Amino acid sequence: MELLGFSRSQDGLYGEISATLPPGAAATIPVEVIL
Secondary structure (H helix, E strand, O other), X not given: OXXXXXXEEOOEEEEEEEEEEXXXXXXXXXXXXXX
16 A cells, blocks of 8 residues: 555645455555544
8 A cells, every 4th residue: 555645734634545345456445533
C-alpha cells in the first residue's frame, strides 16, 4: 500500500490510499483522518 497526496486542513488530515488487489486490480481509497 502507498499513501498518496496527504495534506493537512482545518478539519483534519485528508489523503488517499492506493492498494493493489489481486489479480492486479488497482483501487484508490479516499481517507479522512480527524486529529
